[in-house]
Amino acid sequence: MAAQTQPKKNGLLLQSALLSILLVLTSAYAISATLPAMQKAMPGQSLASLESLATVPTFSVTVMVLLSSWIARKLGAKNTVALGLLLVGVAGIVPAFTTNYPTILVSRILLGAGFGVFNSLAVSLLSVFFSGEKKAQSIGFQSAFQSIGNAAMTFVAGWLLTINWHLSYLVYLIAFPILVLFWFFVPQVKSMESTDQTGHKVQQHINLKVIGLALTMLAFICIQAGFNVRIPTIVVDAGYGTATGVSTWLSVTTLMGMLVGFSFGMLHKAIHQYVFMIGAACMALGNLLAAYSSNLWLTGIGTVLVVGIGPTLLGSYAFNRGTEVVEAGSATLATSILLVGCNVGGFCAPYVMSAIEGLVHSSTNVLIVFGLFSLAMTVILGVAGMRLHSAAHAAPAR
Numbered sequence: 001m002a003a004q005t006q007p008k009k010n011g012l013l014l015q016s017a018l019l020s021i022l023l024v025l026t027s028a029y030a031i032s033a034t035l036p037a038m039q040k041a042m043p044g045q046s047l048a049s050l051e052s053l054a055t056v057p058t059f060s061v062t063v064m065v066l067l068s069s070w071i072a073r074k075l076g077a078k079n080t081v082a083l084g085l086l087l088v089g090v091a092g093i094v095p096a097f098t099t100n101y102p103t104i105l106v107s108r109i110l111l112g113a114g115f116g117v118f119n120s121l122a123v124s125l126l127s128v129f130f131s132g133e134k135k136a137q138s139i140g141f142q143s144a145f146q147s148i149g150n151a152a153m154t155f156v157a158g159w160l161l162t163i164n165w166h167l168s169y170l171v172y173l174i175a176f177p178i179l180v181l182f183w184f185f186v187p188q189v190k191s192m193e194s195t196d197q198t199g200h201k202v203q204q205h206i207n208l209k210v211i212g213l214a215l216t217m218l219a220f221i222c223i224q225a226g227f228n229v230r231i232p233t234i235v236v237d238a239g240y241g242t243a244t245g246v247s248t249w250l251s252v253t254t255l256m257g258m259l260v261g262f263s264f265g266m267l268h269k270a271i272h273q274y275v276f277m278i279g280a281a282c283m284a285l286g287n288l289l290a291a292y293s294s295n296l297w298l299t300g301i302g303t304v305l306v307v308g309i310g311p312t313l314l315g316s317y318a319f320n321r322g323t324e325v326v327e328a329g330s331a332t333l334a335t336s337i338l339l340v341g342c343n344v345g346g347f348c349a350p351y352v353m354s355a356i357e358g359l360v361h362s363s364t365n366v367l368i369v370f371g372l373f374s375l376a377m378t379v380i381l382g383v384a385g386m387r388l389h390s391a392a393h394a395a396p397a398r
Contacts, residue, residue, distance in 0.1 A: 013185045014129060014185055014186060016181070016185075017181045017182045017184075017185040017186050018122075018125055018126055018129065018182075018186060019126075019142065019145045020145070020178045020181055020182065021081060021085065021118060021122050021178055021182055022122050022142055022145040022146045022149060023145055023146070023148065023149030023152075023153075023174065023178060024085075024088055024115075024149055024153070024172070024174060024175055024178065025115060025118075025119065025122055025146055025149070026146045026147075026149070026150045027149060027150050027153045027154075027171070027172070028054065028055070028057040028058065028061075028108075028111070028112065028115065028346075029054050029055075029150075029154075029225065029228045029229065029250075030150060030153040030154045030157050030171060031054065031095075031157050031168050031169060031171070032054050032154075032228050032229050032231075032232060032247075032250065033154075033157065033158050033161055033168070033232050033243040033244065033246055033247035033250070034157070034161055034165040034168045034169075034243070035047075035050050035051060035053075035054065035229060035232055035233060035243075036232055036233050036236045036243050037161065037165035037243065038050050038053075038165055039233075041099050041165065042099060042101055045101055047233065047354075048350045048351065048353070048354040049101070049350075051229040051230065051349075051350035051353070052105075052350045052351075053095075053104060053105065053108050054108075054225075054228070054229045054350075055225050055229060055346050055347050055348075055349050055350055056105065056108050056109055056112065056347060057108050057109065057111050057112025057115060058112060058225070058342075058343040058344070058345075058346030058347040059109070059112060059343070059344075059347040060109045060110070060111075060112030060113040060115075060116055061112045061113075061115045061116035061119060061339075061343045062116065062339075062340050062343040062344055062347065063113070063116065064112070064113050064115075064116025064117050064119070065116045065119050065120060065336055065339050065340060065343070066336065066340065067116075068080065068116060068117055068118070068119065068120055068121065069120070071083075071117060072121060076188060076189065077121055077125060077128075077188075077189040078182075078183075078186055078187070078188050078189060080117055080118060080121060081117070081118040081121055081122070081125075081182060081186075082179060082182065082183055083114075083117055083118075084113075084114045084115065084116075084117030084118035085114065085118070085175045085176075085178055085179040085182065086114070086175075086179060087110055087111070087113055087114030087117065088111060088114035088115065088172060088175040089172060089173065089175030089176045089179065090110075091107045091108070091110035091111040091113075091114060091172075092107070092111050092114075092169060092171075092172025092173075092175065093169055093170055093172050093173060094107035094169070095107060095108075095166065095169040096166045096167060096168075096169040096170050097166070111172070114175075116343075119339060120335065120336060120339070122142075125186070125189070126142065128189055129186075129187075147254045147255060147257045147258030147261065148254075148255075148258060150254040151251045151252075151254035151255050151258075152251075153171045153172075153174070154247055154250045154251045154254065155247065155248065155251040156171050157169075157171045157247065158243075158244050158246075158247025158248060158250075158251070159244075161243060161244055161247065162244055205326065205327055205333070206326060206333055206334055206337055207325065207326060209321075209322075209325040209326075210322050210325060210326060210334045210337055210338070211337070213318045213321060213322050213325075213338060213341075214318075214322075214337050214338050214340065214341030214342075215341060216314075216318065216341075216377075216381075217314065217315065217318050217338060217341045217342050217345065218341040218342065218344050218345035218348075219345065219373075219377070220279075220280070220283060220310070220311065220314050220345070220374070220377075221311065221341075221342045221343075221345035221346050221349075222345035222346070222348050222349045222352055223283060223287070223306070223349075223370045223373070223374065224283070224306060224307055224310070224311045224345075224346075224349075225345065225346040225349035226349035226350065226352060226353040226366070226370070227286075227287065227290070227303070227306045227307060227367065227370065228250070228306075228307050229349065229350060230353060230363055230366070231246055231290065231299065231303060232246040232247070233363065234290070234299075234363050234364065234367075235296065235299060237363075238294070240294060240295055240296055240299075241295075241296035241299070245296050246296075246299075246303075249296070249299070249300040249303050249304070250303065250307065252300070252304060252308075253303055253304045253307040253308030253309075254307075254308060255308075256304050256308040256309055257307075257308040257309065257311070257312040260308070260309050260312040260313060261312050261316060264312070264313070264316045264317075267313075268316075268317065268320070272385075272388075272389070273317075273321075273384070273385040273388045273389065274382070274385045275313050275316070275317045276313070276314060276317045276318070276321075276381045276384075276385065277378055277381040277382045277385050278313055279309075279310045279311070279312075279313030279314035279317065280310070280314065280374050280375075280377045280378040280381050281310075281374075281375075281378045282305040282306070282309045282310035282313065283305070283306055283310040283311075283314075283370070283371075283374035283377075284371050284372075284374035284375040284377075284378055285302075285305055285371075286301075286302040286303065286304070286305025286306035286307075286309075286310060286371075287302065287306055287367045287368070287370040287371035287374060288302075288367070288368065288371035289301060289302035289305070290302030290303065290306070290367050291364045291365075291367035291368045291371060292364075310374075315342070318338055319335060319338055322334040322335065322337075322338050353366055356369050
């Protein structure tokens with residue numbers, strides 16, 4: 001990757017400015033707790049259509065992830081990130097001022113477009129400006145900043161929900177100070193294209209292993225997103241908790257995801273490919289706990305497993321493994337394909353839940369279906385892990 005830039009500001013402010021854009025990157029679901037209140041405010045809309053407001057940003061994220069490299073070549077990396085943050089700030093707050101469903105839907109699509117514009121750049125820019133231990137430290141901080149941002153925005157959105165659901169969407173105003181910080185302390189970047197040692201552009205390729213990882217993540221992110229948007233409604237309808245209480249638990253899950261992210265390296269070193277199986281097992285246990293729960297604490301534990309711990313383990317392993325199974329120079333494309341899988345899974349979540357609910361007749365039964373599917377995947381990934389283990393030990397003998 002050729003950056004061809006010599007930044008004058010390469011200290012703490014530059015690092016902070018680059019990491020700050022990660023604070024909003026995974027905040028599409030921060031307003032999930034507003035859905036029960038929105039259902040009352042818009043009785044003409046189905047639950048699935050309202051839940052799609054939380055997940056539809058992932059559709060436009062998918063499209064813009066694929067276009068972001070082209071946009072960055074035309075506008076420059078810095079201008080592209082600035083455009084994305086501006087879209088997040090402007091589009092994110094629109095639901096604070098209207099109850100018109102089509103308007104809110106368009107604003108959420110534009111919000112996702114903002115995320116997608118700088119999704120891949122948020123990580124790759126760290127590799128442009130830093131190297132050695134500083135680069136490793138910065139990349140290690142990325143998941144922590146995403147979790148911190150999501151936790152803070154979810155918590156604030158939940159607190160504002162106690163006043164009025166419209167106010168919850170004002171959390172996206174944070175994009176504007178982040179934009180100012182980024183603009184003043186991050187230098188321009190001339191090129192973000194992948195090149196070889198001779199400076200020639202690398203032709204990137206993917207394989208069936210990457211596609212398999214992407215499809216696996218599509219399924220699990222669909223489960224995570226479906227659980228995320230439906231659990232407030234399940235709890236409120238069951239009468240053992242409030243949407244604000246669920247929002248607090250969702251904030252806790254992101255903090256747990258941060259801790260798991262920090263420990264992923266040690267866990268992977270200890271058990272390698274079995275991390276994938278453990279992530280699936282967490283998804284299975286969490287869904288089944290929430291399905292049979294009758295109190296907020298047990299549901300909260302299930303939420304931590306399904307929304308926080310499970311996806312962090314699954315995603316960290318998938319993205320790490322995805323860069324290992326492709327040819328040299330193809331890691332960027334592999335990462336983009338995995339991002340597309342994750343975002344398609346998130347977008348499909350409310351429709352998948354609605355279809356399953358039509359067969360099993362209740363939201364709690366949907367969680368049981370999710371749990372049983374995750375349990376089956378746990379077995380499949382366990383078998384795949386044993387095969388990888390056997391292959392790794394057999395390789396030196398050949």
